[in-house]
Amino acid sequence: MALDWSKLSFNYTKTNTIICSHFKDGEWSSLESSTSDQITINALSGALHYGLEAFEGLKAYRGADGKVRLFRPEENARRLRRSGAYIGLEAPSDTMFIEACCRVVKENIEYLPPYESGATMYIRPFIIGVGGQIGVHLSGESMFIVAAMPIGSYFGKGFEPSRAVLASEHDRAAPMGTGSYKLGGNYAGTVLAGEIAKRQGYSTVLYPDSAERRYVDEFSSANFFGIKGDTYITPESPSILPSITNKSLLELAPTLGLKTERRELLIEELSGFDEMGAVGTAVVISPIGRVDVKPGWEREGGCEAEIIKSYFAGESLAAGAVSLKLYNALTGIQNGTEKDIFNWCLTI
Numbered sequence: 001m002a003l004d005w006s007k008l009s010f011n012y013t014k015t016n017t018i019i020c021s022h023f024k025d026g027e028w029s030s031l032e033s034s035t036s037d038q039i040t041i042n043a044l045s046g047a048l049h050y051g052l053e054a055f056e057g058l059k060a061y062r063g064a065d066g067k068v069r070l071f072r073p074e075e076n077a078r079r080l081r082r083s084g085a086y087i088g089l090e091a092p093s094d095t096m097f098i099e100a101c102c103r104v105v106k107e108n109i110e111y112l113p114p115y116e117s118g119a120t121m122y123i124r125p126f127i128i129g130v131g132g133q134i135g136v137h138l139s140g141e142s143m144f145i146v147a148a149m150p151i152g153s154y155f156g157k158g159f160e161p162s163r164a165v166l167a168s169e170h171d172r173a174a175p176m177g178t179g180s181y182k183l184g185g186n187y188a189g190t191v192l193a194g195e196i197a198k199r200q201g202y203s204t205v206l207y208p209d210s211a212e213r214r215y216v217d218e219f220s221s222a223n224f225f226g227i228k229g230d231t232y233i234t235p236e237s238p239s240i241l242p243s244i245t246n247k248s249l250l251e252l253a254p255t256l257g258l259k260t261e262r263r264e265l266l267i268e269e270l271s272g273f274d275e276m277g278a279v280g281t282a283v284v285i286s287p288i289g290r291v292d293v294k295p296g297w298e299r300e301g302g303c304e305a306e307i308i309k310s311y312f313a314g315e316s317l318a319a320g321a322v323s324l325k326l327y328n329a330l331t332g333i334q335n336g337t338e339k340d341i342f343n344w345c346l347t348i
């Protein structure tokens with residue numbers, strides 16, 4: 001295996017093993033490693049027909065001190081159970097979840113990029129409803145699988161600011177729908193739009209709330225934050241994913257002398273930000289230098305749609321100083337170069 005860490009993007013790489021367990025008749029089977037990344041399930045599985053799937057995303061970091069760390073894995077375990085419960089899928093306990101994550105990292109350790117590379121290992125735990133069913137009902141049988149792979153920058157831009165476009169003719173999540181759960185179905189409705197946005201030069205799509213389209217919700221795969229003076233501001237909404245990275249920044253920001261606000265955020269307020277960004281496991285902290293409002297961009301030929309407004313966050317050519325400070329503090333804890341004052345990391 002000869003991987004060039006500098007060429008990694010956020011793409012799938014097959015590694016040595018995936019870890020699997022089967023829930024049937026009220027019991028989980030013991031965790032097993034499989035060298036194949038293929039699984040055999042019933043063609044009539046609820047996961048394939050009715051979207052009975054929930055997933056997580058976390059990373060393993062090889063520290064400057066050579067140690068391998070996971071970041072707050074118990075938070076991912078808890079969130080997977082919350083997502084699973086919403087669609088009636090059994091999810092593993094914290095202990096089982098963390099054991100599977102540690103095991104997948106150990107069994108694929110040569111795929112964990114070195115500290116200096118800036119790349120990391122992405123861990124994808126997920127649960128699926130399996131077993132044949134044709135009615136729209138709960139699935140009594142599920143599988144828990146964890147895969148791990150080396151990955152690079154999510155937007156392909158590292159820490160350089162990129163542009164986002166506001167969703168204009170489609171929604172990600174309904175006000176009382178599934179937006180706050182990490183269910184595969186939430187992402188299905190965003191993939192085509194994400195692709196069209198990329199063709200038009202945007203790294204991602206920013207979703208307004210779907211009830212009134214007046215407030216900022218979140219990006220398709222990350223939370224939103226803005227910096228105004230010395231305040232870190234992030235939206236409060238019932239339809240956004242409770243990001244573990246964002247929650248961590250809200251705890252970390254005061255230790256860096258910043259104030260924090262979590263509240264409803266009017267789209268119009270984007271004009272008052274000094275810095276903006278996307279925050280999440282995959283994106284880490286990715287600066288967003290500009291958000292365009294461009295009605296109809298999702299339609300065929302949408303690249304000709306007129307930009308009716310752009311929100312700029314300071315100078316879009318370089319990442320802002322506050323975002324950089326937050327990035328260094330967060331990644332420092334994850335890489336072991338900063339003191340883990342909150343005891344967030346689990347060393348494997």
Ligand code: PLP
Binds near residue numbers: 220223244
């Ligand atoms: N929002 C969405 C829609 C996401 O897919 C993610 C990624 O997990 C996040 C936010 C960030 O959450 P976290 O920081 O827990 O990875």
Ligand code: COI
Binds near residue numbers: 057058187222282283
């Ligand atoms: C993550 O940040 O872990 C995500 O799940 C984002 C994405 C790849 C869907």
